[in-house]
Amino acid sequence: MLRYLTRRLGQAVLVVAGVVVLTFVIMRLVPGDPAVAYAGPRASPAELAAARAQFGLDDSLPVQLWKYVRDLAGGNWGVSLHTRQPVRDDLFQAFPASLELVGAALIIAIVVGIPLGVGAARFKGKFPDLSIRVSSMLAVSIPVFWLALALQTVFASGLGWFPVAGEYDSALDKTSPLHVYTNITAVDALITGNWPILLSALAHLVLPALVIAAYPAGVIAQMTRASLIEESARDHARLERALGFGETSVLTRFALRPALNPVLSLIALVFAYSIVNGFLVEAVFNWPGLGRYAADSIRSLDTPSIAGVTLLVAVLYVVANLAVDLIQGVIDPRMRAR
Amino acid sequence: MTVSASPEAPPVLRRTALRHLAGVDRLAMVGAVLLALIVLAALLAPLIAPYPDDGGSATHPLDALLPPSGAHWFGTDQVGRDVLSRVLYGARTSLLIAVAVLVISGVVGVVLGVVAGYAGGWVRDVIMRVTDVFLAFPALLLSLALAVVLQPSVTTVIVSIAVTWWPWYTRLTASVAASVSTRGFVDAARCLGVPAPVIAIRHVLPNSLTPVLVQLSLDGGGVILTAAALSYLGLGAHEPTSEWGLMVQQGQSLFTTDWWVVTFPGLAILVTAFAFNVLGEGLRARLAR
């Protein structure tokens, strides 16, 4: 297990290094002179030169890359051109909200997707299976931005069940101020026992989280189903049936655990994917996350910010994968033996 | 003295993904039929679109935002174009993008994958690590970054999605090719003295293709969604090209007032992606058997 882990860790580090290089390359491709953008339209030549020096644009490319890597490692992710704040601070500011949204979405997706997958596998070929397959495939096929508009129109402004937009009711800041630890509103409200804000945050979370959850719930259900069907056709499932266990027991108490492995890998994948999918949804729901920051960065050709967002999500992907490897080790003893 | 053939041939992988159609389930058939209809609609768009010019550069601002009616089944958009015609023409763009992305990334991915899988050793390690790096960028993210660098256009969409798409096929092909490479017939070919590149092309490649073909059909929906998302963000197709994502983006603020402008292109994306997904899933299930 330890060796396996160190090897995976080594690979992860390599991938992150590659991600950094690739990000750097893309950044250099972006048209427009970041120094001009930063120094402002009326900058004097001297100010411009200073900006150029600050961005290290005078060095050769390898030197720039080296400095870039060094700065990243030192926690300096550059200064955003459009917010004029350090990119790292911007990301710290925006990321928790995105994490909150995607975290909630993934929880929904898992809580919904896995049981649906189990149900479909249980009734393979019958009506419940067919309807679950069709609906999960619809969930996977629906464009999120469109779903966001539809749900918002129907459930927020139409039926009025949920708030239209926002992260929580900011009027509550005055009546029950929130102490911030993690910057994730719902979590902070929960750990400080701030019920009004927690309720408000959860109510605001429902719709956007549902929208983002659609895709992962669909793929998780599909994968769970396929994996379970495969697992339940294995020899051990036959033995379990021969021991007198019913079909449902075989699926849920025996086959599910070994079947979860591919589902877990999938969750790591859809995690990063959902963050980016969230970019499309955050605008509709006014969610103050990475999505808006990324959109603004892209529309203002803000290279340091684009690089920062790209890097953050890519690193998250790598981390999520590592985490899944660990969980898989816990769930499946064969992994530990590797 | 001959040994008689066994009563039934063992279930081995057949030649192409298409052959799998014979055995896929009804749901997948629905997908195949839907997809065929969409392809047909795309091909025949100039003939079946009620206002073919509206699929291109015609505008009729005075007829803007007419609700669905006999004359305009799907209503008209902000500049008075027939939404049905644009949806039909949009199928061309979307399918063009899907096919181009899948072909480009499929070819690149499969070639690299076969090399990695068959060569093994450090060649495989290098290719797989590079692949991992690209995989770490969710398709939309890298496409976003790239689409900023390149001018927004259909070509940009194709290039930027393909850049993020190939690693999947490399990964898949590499693992299949690696396992194919350990199979007896590859060893046998090596023992016959067949040169390595010939083995890779003649034996490993054809035997590694089926899962990739299935994955390709499964991914058609993903490409269409990503392309739509890029266009939706203003980084993809642009006027006067008919593109579903672009149509949704432009009509977005009309969702509550003139629903048809957004709803029909959105449904078109949904149905097409659904068709791809259903078909691909059916093929995959068939392959797993």
Added chain:
Amino acid sequence: MSEPVVLGAEAVTLAYGSTAVVHDVTLSVGEGGTGLIGESGSGKTTLARALLGLLRPRSGAVRYGPRGSDTADLASLDRKGWARFRGDVQPVFQDGSEALDPRMTVEASIGEALTTHHRMAGNARRERVTALLEDVGLEPALASRRPHQMSGGQRQRVAIARALAVEPRLLVLDEPTSALDVTVQARILDLLERLAGEHGLGYLLITHNLGVVDRLCRTSHVMFAGRVVESGPTTELLTRPAHPYTLALRDAVPRLGGEPPRPSGRTEAVPAETGCPFRLRCPLAVDACREEAPVARDLRGRMVACHRAEDVLAANEVPHAPRQ
């Protein structure tokens, strides 16, 4: 026929990744059949792959050449050398459906060998394919079939025909019949025996079926946990084993109408890491077996790696082996 050739392993150690699965094995294949037996996973296939030049030894060498001194290390062969080697040594693998490209017709599969080695094409090639198929007892009509359209026995015959197409001098047969039904097995073995005789081929026959080696091989090697533990004339080996593993193997094989096989000892143990790898299973193990790995030594016409080989031999002279 030209001068006889030998193919041999010299102190070969083989590994997958960092784990060695074959340790320091020496054996050679020449005229007549050579048997290689041993339990599943003991490294037989791995060794065969090394002998075929498909796997590079981690240490030691695979040597090949005319009988005598001027054999060459495979690692040092140039292109021409490889071509000659490939023309001389051909494999037949365990599973015919594995050994044939599922997408190729029989004609294409056999034809590939003909094209590669004899630059045959067109009609000449087709005729040769027909002849080869007849040679292995198949109807020429099968030429247009693909593997999945044939039975296991037919496939195995096609694989043999393909090997013969090269006109090799040595065959490496890795469990050529174990995937087949017993009735088919017998026919394939007959065929191999006949062909080897007709073409004057040397072969290495890998199997875990003692009956088969006994029938087809003059000398045999017994492997356990990646090591050759005993080698010598086959009949000698099977009638009077000198290694406890060979003995256990022989005694555990059920015989038609015979006694139920007797368990020999503690069978669940995995091979030992230190000392004699067999000692955890060995009913005769003594302290020495734990402390020191036995090296192969010559004992009454065979090589055996066991501290207690003499005792095994002695015990085996009487009807029932004593147990501890």
Added chain:
Amino acid sequence: GGGKVRGAEDSPQPGTSLSAADATFTYVPNLDVVTDWDPASSYSNEIIAMENVYESLTRYNPQTKKAEPRLATSWTSTPDGKSWTFTLRSGVKFHTGKPLDAAAAKAAIERTIEVNQGAAYIWGAVDKIEAKDATTLVFTLKYPTALDLVASAGYASYIYDTTATTDDLNKWFNAGHDAGSGPYTIDSWQKGQETELTLKKFDDYWGGWSGQHYSKIAFRVTPELTTAWQLLQRGEVSFVQRLNSQLFAQASTTPSVQTSQTPSFQNLLALFNTQSGPLKDVRLRQAVQKAIDYDGLIAAIKGSGVAASGLVPGGLLGNTPGMTPKQDLPGAEALLKEAGYGPGGKQLDLTMTYAQGDSDQDLFVTLLTSALDKLNVKLTAKPLQWTTQWDQGKSKDESKRQDIFIMYWYPDYADAYSWFVNVFHSAEPISFNLSYLKDDAIDKEIDSLPELTAIDQPGAEKAYADLQNKIINEQAAVSALFVQNYQRAYAKSVEGYVDNPAYPNVVFVYDLKPGA
């Protein structure tokens, strides 16, 4: 305990409820509010907050078309228009607690002039400022100008406490501090948050808080128009800056919502690159001008704008009737043919930049690309954030500049001069003259405008007409596409709202009454 508390530091204790007097006015902008907090250089969207935090000497009244008292209670000028004396309101305090007197006002304006960014050019005529006494401020001008109008400008006209800090004032401002005298002061500012900014009442405001006023203003950034509309409909917000015409139509029939539509001083310009790229050829510029479907555009934007006649919107001196352009595709085709392009000729490739997220501009892009497509002209239109679009336009590398630049223009104070001096007067480096027009004769005529306006109105009128003919017809440097109508929607409970087009998008919240 522990943890940072979100929101303002002086929050009431948990559990206390809001009284009716604590009414909050929630403004929904569609872009981030603040990019620059420095009142000297601020020249962007933050005006919607700034005008409630800072005050200028005068304020323009669109009804009377005159400047009205604000910090200045009265003013006089000499007949030659070159000397202006303002009498300041006494007893006014900055939010810093210091008194606002003539010396402070002089210091503020002088700093703004010195910083010379944003709209600082408005003070271009000023030669000298003197603080005669605590309430008397005298300006000496280099040439005659309507300084009362200048002082009412939306940007660069703020009077602020230049002594607010001993450190770098600009840095201090941009950390989220203010030093204004207006009715509201910064409560909390969190860039990137949904509620980016909240303002709270300034207790010592000279106007007093005796009547009914909103005590807080929250700015809730909502990029999506439909989302904004739904928020308003649900009563969660008070005022939506921008809707599209469809939503506006829906709003005007929704009982819980009020609407207001006002013709603005803001028009949409398409600026053609006269210096580099294919449009260097005047025939091609004219062809593009003729390809634009002006009537179609007006129809498509459905009431959110009216046809433009020349560069100057109605209601301003310089507006010239009879200059409304018409689409002329055959004419465009003929011009293209002449230049070797058009159907059957070479394909002409043009690039265009415009502002992200403006549905009216989207419509224009759709119409123009479609029309040009028929003429074998391929237009690549790229939506960008304003600053990015602007930076590209200003690029020193001419090859990086666009062929067509789309932007709204409105005067910094109610005077047409701004269109000409900023947009069509040659300038180095490039600022807003994004058609890159460089014509000495035009420059000279523009330079004569302020004086003419101050002393010879008919002459000014003629000069404006002549200039517009030159710039639009002869040089084909620009097409004025339409004049915007401000379409606002706000909650029924908001009382007393009047749109003031001289201050685009600004709501003077102090003037409103929170209703039921």
Added chain:
Amino acid sequence: MIKIRNLAVRIGDRVIASVPELDVTAGECVAIVGESGSGKTTTLLATLGLVEGAAVTGEITLGGVDVLGASPAELMSVRGSRAALVMQSPQAALNPTMRLGTLMRRALARHGVKGDEARRKAEDAVAAVLLDTAILRRYPHQVSGGQAQRFAIALALALGAEVVLADEPTSALDVTVQAEVVAVLRRLRDERGLAVLFVSHDLALVSTIADRVVVMKEGAVVESGTAADVFDRPRDAYTRELIAAVPRLPERPAETAATPPGEAGRTGEEET
């Protein structure tokens, strides 16, 4: 224990297994032999009511329960408690994510045995197949094939099964390990009267341990009878072919005199 009459398993119109008559009584060891695909496994699974995707007709009685007529609940209670299954590939037949003890505990609980009694039964059963109880704390990948097979038998014992249905229980094992598993089965048969119905294609093995033999070919029974009858007086041509194909070994010295090198195997040459 097992009584089969006129069993036919069909997929479409194809009969993949048909068995006119087959009985297994307590303490008896019955073997099904035949070529690959002849329907051996199918017959075995049909006995437990575990065939999927095929139509099963006829009459099967398992421990007194009519398998084809029983409700799912009845079937589930027969499985495990009266009849147990041992499968071909030892590790694959055990859930990879579960300790052997957990599987045992759950299986016992399924049939109503819990707590101390369950632990005692588990330990007894494990001991009865000559395994250390430590094995209960292992995962399948941590045990050898022979151990896994014996554990499968222990499962049957712990549940009190009277008959074990074994599908090529030793074909994946080394002959030395096979001997071990076979010995355990034989001992349990002798000591406890356990009935065994097993599938094999190793005729030699069958000949040494089976009381009765059923020979199948292409889905049909071609011959059945006592082991002695079938091996000594095969009536069917296919059976004869099977027997002839069994490779012969040089006999052990105790049984025959040493044969000269190279000649030993030729004694049993089949007639072709």
